[in-house]
Amino acid sequence: xxxxxxxxxxxLGAMGFGMATNLVKEGYPVTGFDVYQPTLDRFQAAxxxxxxxxSEAVSGKDYCVCMVATAQQAQSVLLDGDNAAISSLxxxxxxxxxxxxxxxxxxxxEKELAARGRPDILLxxxxxxxxxxxxxNGTLSIMVGGSSAAIEKxxxxxxxxxxxxxxxxxxxxxxxGSNMKMCHQVLAAxxxxxxxxxxxxxxxxxxDLNKVAPVILKSEGWSWMLENRLPRILDPKHLPLAxxxxxxxxxxSIITKEARRYEFPTPMTSAAEQAYFASLARGxxxxxxxxxxxxxxxxxxxxxxxxxxxxxEEEKLSLVIDLLKGIHLASATxxxxxxxxxxxxxxxxxxxxxxxAGGSAxxxxxGPEIMKTLRGEEAIQEPSAGGKTAPLQVFAANLTRAVxxxxxxxxxxxxxxxxxxxxxxxxxxxxxxxSDLPARAMISVWGKGSS
Amino acid sequence: xxxxxxxxxxxLGAMGFGMATNLVKEGYPVTGFDVYQPTLDRFQAAxxxxxxxxSEAVSGKDYCVCMVATAQQAQSVLLDGDNAAISSLxxxxxxxxxxxxxxxxxxxxEKELAARGRPDILLxxxxxxxxxxxxxNGTLSIMVGGSSAAIEKxxxxxxxxxxxxxxxxxxxxxxxGSNMKMCHQVLAAxxxxxxxxxxxxxxxxxxDLNKVAPVILKSEGWSWMLENRLPRILDPKHLPLAxxxxxxxxxxSIITKEARRYEFPTPMTSAAEQAYFASLARGxxxxxxxxxxxxxxxxxxxxxxxxxxxxxEEEKLSLVIDLLKGIHLASATxxxxxxxxxxxxxxxxxxxxxxxAGGSAxxxxxGPEIMKTLRGEEAIQEPSAGGKTAPLQVFAANLTRAVxxxxxxxxxxxxxxxxxxxxxxxxxxxxxxxSDLPARAMISVWGKGSS
Numbered sequence: 027x028x029x030x031x032x033x034x035x036x037x038l039g040a041m042g043f044g045m046a047t048n049l050v051k052e053g054y055p056v057t058g059f060d061v062y063q064p065t066l067d068r069f070q071a072a073x074x075x076x077x078x079x080x081s082e083a084v085s086g087k088d089y090c091v092c093m094v095a096t097a098q099q100a101q102s103v104l105l106d107g108d109n110a111a112i113s114s115l116x117x118x119x120x121x122x123x124x125x126x127x128x129x130x131x132x133x134x135x136e137k138e139l140a141a142r143g144r145p146d147i148l149l150x151x152x153x154x155x156x157x158x159x160x161x162x163n164g165t166l167s168i169m170v171g172g173s174s175a176a177i178e179k180x181x182x183x184x185x186x187x188x189x190x191x192x193x194x195x196x197x198x199x200x201x202x203g204s205n206m207k208m209c210h211q212v213l214a215a216x217x218x219x220x221x222x223x224x225x226x227x228x229x230x231x232x233x234d235l236n237k238v239a240p241v242i243l244k245s246e247g248w249s250w251m252l253e254n255r256l257p258r259i260l261d262p263k264h265l266p267l268a269x270x271x272x273x274x275x276x277x278x279s280i281i282t283k284e285a286r287r288y289e290f291p292t293p294m295t296s297a298a299e300q301a302y303f304a305s306l307a308r309g310x311x312x313x314x315x316x317x318x319x320x321x322x323x324x325x326x327x328x329x330x331x332x333x334x335x336x337x338x339e340e341e342k343l344s345l346v347i348d349l350l351k352g353i354h355l356a357s358a359t360x361x362x363x364x365x366x367x368x369x370x371x372x373x374x375x376x377x378x379x380x381x382x383a384g385g386s387a388x389x390x391x392x393g394p395e396i397m398k399t400l401r402g403e404e405a406i407q408e409p410s411a412g413g414k415t416a417p418l419q420v421f422a423a424n425l426t427r428a429v430x431x432x433x434x435x436x437x438x439x440x441x442x443x444x445x446x447x448x449x450x451x452x453x454x455x456x457x458x459x460x461s462d463l464p465a466r467a468m469i470s471v472w473g474k475g476s477s
Numbered sequence: 478x479x480x481x482x483x484x485x486x487x488x489l490g491a492m493g494f495g496m497a498t499n500l501v502k503e504g505y506p507v508t509g510f511d512v513y514q515p516t517l518d519r520f521q522a523a524x525x526x527x528x529x530x531x532s533e534a535v536s537g538k539d540y541c542v543c544m545v546a547t548a549q550q551a552q553s554v555l556l557d558g559d560n561a562a563i564s565s566l567x568x569x570x571x572x573x574x575x576x577x578x579x580x581x582x583x584x585x586x587e588k589e590l591a592a593r594g595r596p597d598i599l600l601x602x603x604x605x606x607x608x609x610x611x612x613x614n615g616t617l618s619i620m621v622g623g624s625s626a627a628i629e630k631x632x633x634x635x636x637x638x639x640x641x642x643x644x645x646x647x648x649x650x651x652x653x654g655s656n657m658k659m660c661h662q663v664l665a666a667x668x669x670x671x672x673x674x675x676x677x678x679x680x681x682x683x684x685d686l687n688k689v690a691p692v693i694l695k696s697e698g699w700s701w702m703l704e705n706r707l708p709r710i711l712d713p714k715h716l717p718l719a720x721x722x723x724x725x726x727x728x729x730s731i732i733t734k735e736a737r738r739y740e741f742p743t744p745m746t747s748a749a750e751q752a753y754f755a756s757l758a759r760g761x762x763x764x765x766x767x768x769x770x771x772x773x774x775x776x777x778x779x780x781x782x783x784x785x786x787x788x789x790e791e792e793k794l795s796l797v798i799d800l801l802k803g804i805h806l807a808s809a810t811x812x813x814x815x816x817x818x819x820x821x822x823x824x825x826x827x828x829x830x831x832x833x834a835g836g837s838a839x840x841x842x843x844g845p846e847i848m849k850t851l852r853g854e855e856a857i858q859e860p861s862a863g864g865k866t867a868p869l870q871v872f873a874a875n876l877t878r879a880v881x882x883x884x885x886x887x888x889x890x891x892x893x894x895x896x897x898x899x900x901x902x903x904x905x906x907x908x909x910x911x912s913d914l915p916a917r918a919m920i921s922v923w924g925k926g927s928s
Contacts, residue, residue, distance in 0.1 A: 279884055282880075282884065282894075283881070283884065285901075286877050286880070286881065286897075289873070289901060289904070290901060290905075291898045291899075291901035291902045291905065292898065293744070293895070293898040293899070293902070296894040296895070296897075296898050297748070297894070297895070299884075299894070300889040300890065300891050300894055301889075303887050303888060303889040304755065304772075304889045306776070306779055306780050306887055307775060307776030307777060307779055307780060307889075308776055308779065309776065309779040311779065311780075321755075324758060325757070325758030325759055325760065326758060328757055328758055328759070328760040328762065329757050329758060329762075422740070426737050429737070430734070430737065433730055433733065433734065433750075436754050436757055437754060438751040438752075438754040438755045438758075439751065440751050443733075443747040443748070443750070443751055444744070444747070444748070446737075446747075447742045447743065447744040447747050448742075448744070450736075450740060450741060450742035451742045451744070451902065451922055451923070451924070453740070454741075454742065454923065454924030454925075455906055455921065455922075455924055455925070470906065471902055471906075472902070472905065473902075473905030473906055
């Protein structure tokens with residue numbers, strides 16, 4: 027015996043399998059459950075035990091990690107399905123729900139456990155981020171919401187699964203972890219698509235993607251997603267499959283659904299979601315999301331050869347970078363505004379996002395200014411004191427040139443057009459006070475920061 | 478001799494041919510020019526004379542009607558091409574430019590005529606609307622801008638080409654006619670796509686389109702475009718070709734290009750434009766725009782069977798109507814706000830649009846209230862006095878249900894999502910004053926009306 031307590035692990039998909047085998051490696055006796063038998067065999071070969079039902083997996087275990095794909099699946103394995111975990115979880119057991127689910131769901135789950143006579147179960151709302159490799163290495167980012175008692179009891183497991191610098195305890199109880207993940211995914215949803223939108227635009231401009239991509243990565247158009255997706259965007263077969271379109275679409279739909287519940291606008295994420303839906307109808311759903319570049323490049327033979335306005339490679343490249351900068355400023359503003367609306371601590375959101383898959387050069391540059399105004403410390407129309415970004419008018423003028431060029435080439439630029447229109451709305455709705463409004467003035471679209 | 482003066486007619490496409498033969502029928506000696514020889518033969522058979530060059534067509538004619546497809550073509554036939562008209566137009570001739578072109582272009586044309594030594598040429602900026610049948614019947618809507626002298630000289634021709642009730646003299650000189658047409662086309666651009674979006678959504682809901690379409694036409698979701706396009710949306714081959722996707726896309730791009738020049742937001746029209754661009758890449762460009770329903774229905778086999786939330790046919794139908802109402806409220810607001818921004822008289826815009834292809838039940842209901850607030854006669858947050866529309870919160874709640882359902886079925890709803898997000902922006906940016914804001918409060922997105 028290693029001295030470590032037995033753990034039930036429900037949901038051995040790409041992420042779950044890595045997380046569970048990491049726990050095995052760290053000396054935990056882990057009993058895994060999954061609906062797919064070959065995965066169970068593989069888990070046994072990796073040193074785990076297996077169970078054929080959720081109730082059997084959790085029986086006698088004080089610790090249960092749930093890493094299924096959706097809220098519906100969580101509901102089934104924990105509460106409603108045949109042989110659900112609830113019937114066998116020991117008194118005072120802790121359930122770590124690591125799946126990405128809506129805040130509304132996990133808060134409802136806490137209430138339902140109590141209503142069904144199990145208020146003793148300690149629920150930790152702890153979605154993760156970082157991909158399958160970091161899952162297997164135990165270096166995930168984890169966003170944790172829950173009671174102090176629940177978090178304390180789950181603490182050793184959370185530390186084992188995460189990078190110590192990327193374990194975020196989020197204030198606000200159950201639901202706060204999911205809200206934090208959701209806000210992070212606003213950036214992910216926009217920046218996965220912006221990567222394909224920008225490189226698809228670059229391709230339609232006639233640029234050599236292999237030549238310009240390294241330059242874009244060193245520019246202010248950088249995002250973590252672009253850097254991460256690039257090899258699969260550039261590969262004509264978009265292989266290997268790292269993350270399917272359906273995965274980011276699921277999280278995107280959580281964002282817009284929750285935003286509707288909060289009656290909060292998410293114009294950028296909604297625009298991305300429609301492009302994802304359109305890609306499903308083209309059969310891209312199960313494929314790597316790097317293949318979304320085809321939404322911009324496929325069928326160009328129907329459009330015919332068109333001459334744009336930009337002449338030199340340098341001009342063209344700067345349009346691509348300006349497109350990314352504009353989109354990323356808008357997505358950073360949507361993220362932080364939404365985060366404030368759902369009651370998250372902005373500094374923590376920012377810190378988490380710049381160190382995770384949501385990072386972008388624009389978020390790093392504009393984030394601190396945006397937060398200052400959201401907190402009411404600096405009026406929206408004041409010239410930016412010590413701000414690191416150009417005036418919003420400059421962003422808008424540069425993005426205008428990119429949108430103008432995309433129009434000349436008849437390429438759809440879903441996010442670029444959405445971002446430009448939102449900048450124009452911001453510039454028209456912000457109280458006048460300076461001819462050069464700071465970039466953070468974009469927050470007025472989401473209802474101004476000072477309220 | 479009929480006593481009517483000879484007329485040169487340049488551009489004998491679907492519209493131009495009808496307009497020119499109507500002039501022949503009305504007793505004008507018309508000399509036609511077109512680049513396509515078979516058309517010239519057909520025009521001769523219809524009683525016209527023909528010319529092989531623009532300069533030859535206009536030679537000795539005090540009247541020249543130009544109905545080419547684009548500003549580039551107008552520039553070529555009038556000024557820059559080999560044998561352009563400018564060299565042969567008699568002193569004091571009137572040129573009626575009926576093509577849909579950007580205001581910026583026609584204003585530049587007026588200046589260029591003067592700069593090239595022909596300030597004597599009387600330019601009338603007079604785009605038309607109404608389709609090929611009304612062109613041939615001489616019952617078009619015509620929007621006329623120009624000097625009094627130019628309009629007076631062109632008056633008999635304008636009256637012969639138009640329905641007497643639909644000849645609109647627009648204040649503001651050359652460019653005002655094009656601006657009026659452009660604002661009308663904001664409605665057209667949105668409502669051509671909304672027709673396909675709504676019926677595509679209905680199809681994905683499993684509704685029988687032939688059964689529900691007549692009900693939708695009698696509802697508050699009605700638009701002129703829906704009624705006009707319906708037969709070709711319902712026809713699986715989308716025939717006969719009445720108006721190609723490239724036609725409405727051309728006008729859509731004029732709107733967004735001019736909006737960028739004015740630094741004015743057009744989030745609805747820009748969202749429509751991206752969907753049109755995406756449709757080009759699917760080869761739909763030369764096809765009837767009724768076929769855009771395929772943007773919503775094609776490829777559903779990749780998405781699989783999904784269960785929505787609505788159970789009954791009645792519920793489903795009401796979602797479709799609410800989708801249309803939300804989109805049409807947003808497009809009406811975008812239209813009138815943009816019209817005010819470019820300096821048009823709102824009453825005239827409204828009058829023209831409800832009697833032309835831009836008409837919708839929502840424009841008729843909400844237009845008067847929107848205009849009142851745009852003119853500063855009624856504060857945006859006041860409860861609507863005598864308004865005919867539901868509060869904006871009700872529009873948003875109903876549209877939310879439609880968007881929620883589309884999400885469950887994984888159908889892209891480009892305009893519906895754009896409209897809902899704009900409603901949410903409006904509800905967050907409007908000064909608080911009433912829990913029920915009137916529908917016209919949507920104008921705050923475009924920068925509030927009172928400025």
